[in-house]
Amino acid sequence: MIKNYLHLNQLVTLKSAHEKDGRFLVPSDLDIIEDGAIVFDEEKIIWVGKTSNLPSEYLAHMTYNLSGFVLTPEIVDSHTHLIFGGDRSQEYVDRLNGTPYEEIAKRGGGILFTMKETLSLSSEELFCLGVKRVERINSYGVGTIEVKSGYGLSYAKEKELTLIIDRLKKHFSPKIQISNTYLAAHDIPRSFSSPTAYMNEVVIPLLEELASLKIIDAVDIFHEKNYFTSENCIQLFSKAQDLGIPRKIHADELNDNSGAKLAADFGCLSADHLLKISDEGIKILSTSKTVATLLPGTAFFLGKPLAPARKMLDAGVKVALASDYNPGSCHCDNILLVASIAAAQLKLNQTELWCGITHNAAHSLGKLDQGVLLPGMKSRFSLFQTNSLSQITYNWGKNFSVNLP
Ligand code: NIG
Ligand code: FE
Numbered sequence: 001m002i003k004n005y006l007h008l009n010q011l012v013t014l015k016s017a018h019e020k021d022g023r024f025l026v027p028s029d030l031d032i033i034e035d036g037a038i039v040f041d042e043e044k045i046i047w048v049g050k051t052s053n054l055p056s057e058y059l060a061h062m063t064y065n066l067s068g069f070v071l072t073p074e075i076v077d078s079h080t081h082l083i084f085g086g087d088r089s090q091e092y093v094d095r096l097n098g099t100p101y102e103e104i105a106k107r108g109g110g111i112l113f114t115m116k117e118t119l120s121l122s123s124e125e126l127f128c129l130g131v132k133r134v135e136r137i138n139s140y141g142v143g144t145i146e147v148k149s150g151y152g153l154s155y156a157k158e159k160e161l162t163l164i165i166d167r168l169k170k171h172f173s174p175k176i177q178i179s180n181t182y183l184a185a186h187d188i189p190r191s192f193s194s195p196t197a198y199m200n201e202v203v204i205p206l207l208e209e210l211a212s213l214k215i216i217d218a219v220d221i222f223h224e225k226n227y228f229t230s231e232n233c234i235q236l237f238s239k240a241q242d243l244g245i246p247r248k249i250h251a252d253e254l255n256d257n258s259g260a261k262l263a264a265d266f267g268c269l270s271a272d273h274l275l276k277i278s279d280e281g282i283k284i285l286s287t288s289k290t291v292a293t294l295l296p297g298t299a300f301f302l303g304k305p306l307a308p309a310r311k312m313l314d315a316g317v318k319v320a321l322a323s324d325y326n327p328g329s330c331h332c333d334n335i336l337l338v339a340s341i342a343a344a345q346l347k348l349n350q351t352e353l354w355c356g357i358t359h360n361a362a363h364s365l366g367k368l369d370q371g372v373l374l375p376g377m378k379s380r381f382s383l384f385q386t387n388s389l390s391q392i393t394y395n396w397g398k399n400f401s402v403n404l405p
């Protein structure tokens with residue numbers, strides 16, 4: 001069915017940002033149309049422009065007067081770990097009281113603690129928690145959500161988590177798009193003698209099984225000291241390439257491990273975190289297609305210095321922002337709130353902020369047909385009840401999102 005939205009106070013198209021591949025963005029690249037109109041069907045955008053220029057033939061279709069509203073390309077949260085049991089509030093308090101994240105992890109806390117809590121929940125319980133969390137994220141205006149496995153850490157439980165994410169995907173489609181990322185290589189259970197043993201016994205064989213079911217959208221790995229090595233990444237990425245599955249990486253977060261280079265070498269969709277990325281890493285990403293996904297909420301929550309965003313943006317790196325919602329390092333599911341606070345801290349202009357949570361975030365999931373309001377692109381938008389884009393992040397933490405009519 002064709003619909004028209006007319007008289008939008010602002011229609012934020014991001015046309016120029018899209019033409020520049022989401023790099024070297026200036027404020028005017030938002031390409032805002034005042035008193036805008038958009039015509040679309042379930043699949044695609046048909047026409048975009050000023051309401052006064054709308055061809056009259058479209059008026060025969062379902063028409064909505066959206067004066068008092070702002071429409072943007074759909075907000076995407078491109079990095080979440082939302083399938084988990086229990087919480088880690090005790091570790092949070094321990095951190096406040098002086099114990100670092102790495103130290104807590106060494107004691108058997110961290111990801112391995114959540115693994116135990118996740119193991120104690122049934123598939124149905126985890127699915128129901130997932131439904132609630134996805135609905136909550138969607139209530140902020142986020143329509144595409146990446147969800148990682150990674151708190152199962154055994155063949156059976158990681159398989160179960162990937163199947164739960166697939167069930168969530170089917171449950172919410174098409175209103176909410178879920179992207180299913182396989183992160184069995186998130187931590188190494190104590191029962192394995194080395195990361196390599198865990199890779200060989202669990203991560204690689206399960207990837208082969210899941211690939212045959214065609215339910216994984218990408219693989220991911222925690223490349224970090226005391227977690228997975230460069231060799232482990234190469235093994236996973238080579239296998240994923242053979243199977244035709246896109247790649248992502250948790251890179252250069254706590255240490256510079258040349259993760260950015262690995263990401264570019266294997267054509268990863270994104271390299272995420274990058275708190276410690278080197279100048280060399282920035283240079284490599286600036287000439288690659290790999291999106292640098294920054295997760296500023298995690299640095300805030302762990303009290304760590306932020307990623308060198310300005311340096312990356314000025315070098316021409318394609319930057320996205322995501323929440324990293326998880327029970328340990330960032331217990332916040334609101335990417336819009338994170339981006340509102342982060343923009344000033346990372347010194348982003350308004351286009352970099354919005355492109356980072358829409359267009360570039362979509363590209364970091366391989367979704368190249370959304371994130372810009374142009375004819376032929378997917379009909380995926382976020383609608384806000386306010387008269388200007390600036391109000392949305394200026395009022396940080398206030399929710400202006402409304403359902404699309
Ligand atoms: O992206 N770095 C690894 N994974 C998560 C942390 C997960 C956890 O602490 O439970 C992250 O920050
Ligand atoms: Fe993460």
